[in-house]
Amino acid sequence: xxxxxxxxxxxxxxxxxxxxxxxxxxxxxxxxxxxxxxxxxxxxxxxxxxxxxxxxxxxxxxxxxxxxxxxxxxxxxxxxxxxxxxxxxxxxxxxxxxxxxxxxxxxxxxxxxxxxxxxxxxxxxxxxxxxxxxxxxxxxxxxxxxxxxxxxxxxxxxxxxxxxxxxxxxxxxxxxxxxxxxxxxxxxxxxxxxxxxxxxxxxxxxxxxxxxxxxxxxxxxxxxxxxxxxxxxxxxxxxxxxxxxxxxxxxxxxxxxxxxxxxxxxxxxxxxxxxxxxxxxxxxxxxxxxxxxxxxxxxxxxxxxxxxxxxxxxxxxxxxxxxxxxxxxxxxxxxxxxxxxxxxxxxxxxxxxxxxxxxxxxxxxxxxxxxxx
Amino acid sequence: xxxxxxxxxxxxxxxxxxxxxxxxxxxxxxxxxxxxxxxxxxxxxxxxxxxxxxxxxxxxxxxxxxxxxxxxxxxxxxxxxxxxxxxxxxxxxxxxxxxxxxxxxxxxxxxxxxxxxxxxxxxxxxxxxxxxxxxxxxxxxxxxxxxxxxxxxxxxxxxxxxxxxxxxxxxxxxxxxxxxxxxxxxxxxxxxxxxxxxxxxxxxxxxxxxxxxxxxxxxxxxxxxxxxxxxxxxxxxxxxxxxxxxxxxxxxxxxxxxxxxxxxxxxxxxxxxxxxxxxxxxxxxxxxxxxxxxxxxxxxxxxxxxxxxxxxxxxxxxxxxxxxxxxxxxxxxxxxxxxxxxxxxxxxxxxxxxxxxxxxxxxxxxxxxxxxx
Numbered sequence: 001x002x003x004x005x006x007x008x009x010x011x012x013x014x015x016x017x018x019x020x021x022x023x024x025x026x027x028x029x030x031x032x033x034x035x036x037x038x039x040x041x042x043x044x045x046x047x048x049x050x051x052x053x054x055x056x057x058x059x060x061x062x063x064x065x066x067x068x069x070x071x072x073x074x075x076x077x078x079x080x081x082x083x084x085x086x087x088x089x090x091x092x093x094x095x096x097x098x099x100x101x102x103x104x105x106x107x108x109x110x111x112x113x114x115x116x117x118x119x120x121x122x123x124x125x126x127x128x129x130x131x132x133x134x135x136x137x138x139x140x141x142x143x144x145x146x147x148x149x150x151x152x153x154x155x156x157x158x159x160x161x162x163x164x165x166x167x168x169x170x171x172x173x174x175x176x177x178x179x180x181x182x183x184x185x186x187x188x189x190x191x192x193x194x195x196x197x198x199x200x201x202x203x204x205x206x207x208x209x210x211x212x213x214x215x216x217x218x219x220x221x222x223x224x225x226x227x228x229x230x231x232x233x234x235x236x237x238x239x240x241x242x243x244x245x246x247x248x249x250x251x252x253x254x255x256x257x258x259x260x261x262x263x264x265x266x267x268x269x270x271x272x273x274x275x276x277x278x279x280x281x282x283x284x285x286x287x288x289x290x291x292x293x294x295x296x297x298x299x300x301x302x303x304x305x306x307x308x309x310x311x312x313x314x315x316x317x318x319x320x321x322x323x324x325x326x327x328x329x330x331x332x333x334x335x336x337x338x339x340x341x342x343x344x345x346x347x348x349x350x351x352x353x354x355x356x357x358x359x360x361x362x363x364x365x366x367x368x369x370x371x372x373x
Numbered sequence: 374x375x376x377x378x379x380x381x382x383x384x385x386x387x388x389x390x391x392x393x394x395x396x397x398x399x400x401x402x403x404x405x406x407x408x409x410x411x412x413x414x415x416x417x418x419x420x421x422x423x424x425x426x427x428x429x430x431x432x433x434x435x436x437x438x439x440x441x442x443x444x445x446x447x448x449x450x451x452x453x454x455x456x457x458x459x460x461x462x463x464x465x466x467x468x469x470x471x472x473x474x475x476x477x478x479x480x481x482x483x484x485x486x487x488x489x490x491x492x493x494x495x496x497x498x499x500x501x502x503x504x505x506x507x508x509x510x511x512x513x514x515x516x517x518x519x520x521x522x523x524x525x526x527x528x529x530x531x532x533x534x535x536x537x538x539x540x541x542x543x544x545x546x547x548x549x550x551x552x553x554x555x556x557x558x559x560x561x562x563x564x565x566x567x568x569x570x571x572x573x574x575x576x577x578x579x580x581x582x583x584x585x586x587x588x589x590x591x592x593x594x595x596x597x598x599x600x601x602x603x604x605x606x607x608x609x610x611x612x613x614x615x616x617x618x619x620x621x622x623x624x625x626x627x628x629x630x631x632x633x634x635x636x637x638x639x640x641x642x643x644x645x646x647x648x649x650x651x652x653x654x655x656x657x658x659x660x661x662x663x664x665x666x667x668x669x670x671x672x673x674x675x676x677x678x679x680x681x682x683x684x685x686x687x688x689x690x691x692x693x694x695x696x697x698x699x700x701x702x703x704x705x706x707x708x709x710x711x712x713x714x715x716x717x718x719x720x721x722x723x724x725x726x727x728x729x730x731x732x733x734x735x736x737x738x739x740x741x742x743x744x745x746x
Contacts, residue, residue, distance in 0.1 A: 002745075163653070163654055164653045164654070165653075165654070182587055182589070183556060183585075183587045184586075184587035184589060184590045211654050212556075212585075213557075213653075213654065213717055214555055214556045214557035214587040214588055214589070214607065214608055214717055215587055215588075215589050216555070216557060216587070216588050216589055216607070216608055216609070216614060216617055217557045217607075217608035217653075217716070217717035217718050218717075220608070220610065220611075220613065220614065220718060220721065221653045221718075221720075223613075234587065234589075234590075235587055235589050235590035235593070236589070237593065238593075240593065240596075240620055240621050240622065241589060241593065241621070243617075243620040243745070244589055244616075244617035244618075244620040244621050245617075246745060247613055247616035247617040247620055247741055247745055248613050248614070248617050249613065280536070280537045280538075280586075280590075280594045281536055281537070281538070281584050281586065343590070344586055344587055344590035344591075345590050345593060345594075347594075348593065368620055369745060369746065372375075372616070372619060372620055372742060372745060372746065373742065373745065373746030
């Protein structure tokens with residue numbers, strides 16, 4: 001019964017299990033297709049991808065599955081550019097980075113960063129031209145005009161909300177389903193209706209980061225405020241988490257961390273290994289890697305930047321500044337300098353093919369429902 | 374079926390719904406007795422009470438119910454005493470407080486604060502002498518010897534854990550049930566296995582406060598690590614939250630905020646009114662009122678102390694320093710200077726007799742189970 005609801009109906013999927021769109025290489029076409037072939041919804045995390053690469057990945061996905069899949073993009077937001085803070089952060093990284101040869105990119109590359117933001121239109125053009133079955137997005141909401149064009153293509157649109165206000169905003173704008181991202185979630189916060197407070201007001205730091213509402217509380221809030229189907233995300237790793245989400249009014253779930261350690265995931269082998277060996281309470285929220293708040297396993301790089309006295313530049317500037325170090329960490333296999341995004345359930349990761357994980361999740365959900373009933 | 378489990382069995386209660394022990398006057402003997410008479414477990418939040426007052430309250434509870442009830446105490450912890458920080462905070466409060474006549478208590482009163490800590494032995498003596506049916510505690514764990522004496526009295530002992538490590542610690546020490554406190558919870562964090570980092574290291578502030586693990590993730594973690602019954606707490610306001618907790622392995626639930634607005638609650642009328650009129654996302658975590666991290670509705674006093682440049686003294690010193698202001702706020706009916714503790718579900722508060730709330734929660738739980746099954 002839990003499989004037949006408004007979400008599976010609009011998405012044309014068999015089980016309401018969505019593989020989260022994780023940008024950065026984890027969501028290979030193989031992973032996306034495997035999840036969709038297993039009856040769930042695979043998602044390409046295309047936020048960092050160039051338009052041509054998105055097009056190529058979509059072709060690869062379509063070659064592997066005839067089922068619906070999703071493509072996810074980042075909605076560009078306002079970027080505060082403060083040349084002095086950027087220069088200071090570059091100096092800091094160049095001096096403190098263990099990768100002495102892997103210094104942050106040069107000042108003129110920052111121009112590219114800003115240019116890159118404007119690539120959203122080109123990324124979106126691919127999504128529109130390819131008439132993808134499902135389009136999901138993070139960090140904002142496309143205009144009504146864009147939503148209309150997507151809908152004219154028959155594309156189902158899903159947005160990410162970290163608060164009830166954001167969920168209401170998305171519904172009013174015309175989105176078809178909302179992904180509720182609880183505080184437990186790994187990776188970047190999808191928050192977008194937040195007044196950006198100055199990051200250097202240290203005493204207000206705790207109240208300054210975007211709202212981190214626990215998933216149970218968030219699902220309650222959103223379920224009562226919107227009519228569109230709600231997808232639960234954040235720390236869900238198995239059938240018990242799925243049943244809890246259903247009890248709180250979700251029509252489906254979106255799991256990211258759980259899919260990082262599947263065979264088809266493109267996550268770095270050391271990243272997979274770190275997750276599989278992790279214990280509870282090893283994650284923190286940080287702006288160290290990208291300038292946006294995100295949850296990941298605490299490591300040397302986070303500690304390094306948390307000890308920085310200055311202002312961390314906004315996303316995507318900080319993301320660009322740390323890219324060379326992250327690439328160096330990947331190349332040399334040093335997880336202590338990788339962005340090890342993980343939700344609060346990372347220690348429950350399992351190593352298996354993605355199709356098997358979907359099947360196990362379905363079995364566990366049905367077992368948990370029987371136990372309750 | 375959900376009513377008959379190891380928790381209801383050891384507590385000798387009908388429904389696994391526990392009214393949280395909220396110190397500060399909300400848990401009147403009338404409230405405690407009403408919840409117990411309704412088949413749940415009422416709890417006296419006696420952490421701030423003098424031994425004689427605890428004894429008197431227990432007598433009042435026993436005059437109103439023959440059912441089991443609980444008494445909760447705070448386990449004293451290490452207090453850093455820094456005379457300079459204390460003096461600075463007093464100056465700040467005296468200058469900035471809107472209650473010009475309600476200045477913080479005088480320096481020699483701080484001696485009383487430290488004396489007060491030693492009252493734990495006297496508080497505990499009452500609990501032992503009265504052979505209370507259930508003893509619960511927060512901020513630590515009593516010694517094995519104390520647990521033995523409680524058990525010899527036939528008292529069931531429940532401890533509070535904010536992490537899986539704390540839950541394992543409590544089980545090993547010999548506690549009978551563990552209350553898992555999720556990040557959504559209102560009031561003080563029960564955290565005790567935390568290295569106290571210096572509060573003035575502003576850049577590490579986010580990672581410095583005790584772990585705030587979302588309830589869904591926390592229940593998963595604790596369920597897999599301990600054998601004793603687990604009670605879910607944090608943001609639970611209705612039957613959906615109860616069913617979600619059961620799905621995640623909890624045997625019962627503990628609700629605090631939901632009971633604050635019941636008729637028998639001793640919460641200030643303005644506090645009740647604020648809760649009943651509140652909206653989602655109005656809570657923050659702060660050390661402003663007591664020196665310990667706690668979640669409450671953001672107000673002028675929190676903003677005032679969050680803007681303070683110095684070090685907030687440890688609990689219970691800060692708690693003593695702010696008491697006069699809080700008393701003044703209560704006397705003059707100014708919620709903007711009261712500690713308005715609330716979980717992340719505070720906007721779902723309902724005004725009704727406590728017995729009715731228990732009955733409604735049971736009905737809602739059964740309805741939610743039917744919907745799932």
